Amino acid sequence: MKKRKLPEETGIFVVLIAVVAVLSILSPSFRTLDNGLVLLVNGTVIAFLALGQTFVLLTGGIDLSTGANVAMTGVIAALLMQGGLPWFLAAVIAVGAGVVLGLVNGFLVHYVRIPAFIATFSTQGVALAIPLIITGANSVSVKDAGFSWIGQGKIAGLPVAVLLLLVAAVIAGVFLAKTRPGVHLYAMGGNKSAARLAGVNVARTTIMAYAISGFCGGMGGLIATSRLMVGFPATGTGNELFYSIAAAVVGGISLFGGIGTILGAMIGAVLIAVVSNGMNVLNVQSYWQSLVIGLIILAGVAFDTYRRARAGKPVFTLRRGGGSGPDSPAGAPVELPASVRSADTPVAGSPTRGTA
Known part of the structure; x- marks a missing residue:
């Protein structure tokens, strides 16, 4: 009888239950x-940022501009509504600005070949400056009451922001598990050179990952601004970036790329929200929260490093007949792990398809 294996997210879920208890x-x-x-509403911004960060981390990159994206998109939405645009149209344009920021990040990382850390750190500075410059470092009040629905509204007793997150998370999970572009994200994180040989369009996949992160940052900006009905140039520039990376890492997303799931990242986001909320309820000083979250990140990274070292082999293996490196001549087919393999994915021993 075949032994049933527990899902990889079981460990972090047990930790979450223990912390809640x-x-x-x-x-x-x-x-x-x-x-x-x-707790859930407060955690939606962090969860959206963690959702976008997951796509980037899976490729082996990182997006440091997500917190600044929250500030930029929130202020843009507030200014557009102040100028007379309907709230829905203002929201779409603001999220579009977040996607543009993501596209710029992807372009810099792939085509200009700037390391992701430096590229996104630079665009973080630009995105932080934009709302300060266009507002003169002043807050922008939102008068359109309809806009409050995003961050304050409820459907069947559940906050709209939480429902938006659930929809986004389900779509993202299906996308990564069931679609060819989703599999390509894992492939890039496992071994970019091997993925390219297997027919993965590295440029398109990289830019897509950062664009999705930009979209999620824009959604976070809308929710944060809608909850307060004020566009603050400093919104999202606190611990949001720090917490979003922590949520993804403790949820099992590897900082080295190629490993992790959306479910794990969302459980990680809930854990971070629970810890933060719990410490607030217990009247613990805010700086202790940063210390605790920092330790959580260290534990997550240490476990990730241990897991990779214990595996003793990369996510992707190259067989004889081609590849790059001493043991993998050029042209080798790539063997994908079963968890990310799909019917459209080239596997070892089968011809690779064209660029996707």
């Missing part, structure tokens, strides 16, 4: 329904 014992107010809804 401990905080519930320490503070009766933590386990109330009202606090649970506040």
Whole structure:
């Protein structure tokens, strides 16, 4: 009888349950329904950023501009509504600006060949400056009451922001698990050179990953601005970036690329939100939160490094007959792990398809 393997997200889910149980014992107010809804809504911005960060991390990159994207898109939306545009149109344009930021990041990383850390750190500075320059470092009030629906509205008792996140997470999960471009993201993170030989369009995949991260940053900006009904140039420039990376890493997304799932990243985001909310409820000083989250990141990275070292081999293996490197001559077919393999994916021993 074949042994059933527990999902990779089981470990982080057990940790989440344990943390919730401990905080519930320490503070009766933590386990109330009202606090649970506040926790979920507060965590949606971080979760959206973690969702976008997941796509970039899977390629082996990183996006440091996500927090600045929240500030930029929020202010843009507020200014457009102040100028008379309907809130829905202003929201679409603002998210579009976030996607443009992501496209610029992808272009710099792939075509200009600037390391992702440097490229996105630079665009972070630009995105931070834009709302400060166009507002004179002043906040922008939102008068269109309809805009509040995004961050404050409810459908069947559930916050709209949480429902938007759930829809985005489901779509992202299906995209990564069931589509050819999704498989290509894993392939790039596992071995970019091998993926290119297997027919992966590296340029398109890289730019797509950063564009999705830009979109998620834009959604985070809309939610943050809608909740306050004010466009602050400094929104998203606190711990949002820090927490989004932490959520993805503790959720099992490898900083080295090619490993992880959307479900894991979302559980990680909930864990970060629970820890932050729990410490607030317990009246713990804010700087202790950064220390705890930092330790969580260290634990996640250490586990990721240990996991890779114990595996003793890369995600992708090249067989005889071609490839790059001493043991893999050029032209070798690429063997994808079963978890990310699809019917359209070239596997070892079969001819590769054209560029996708």
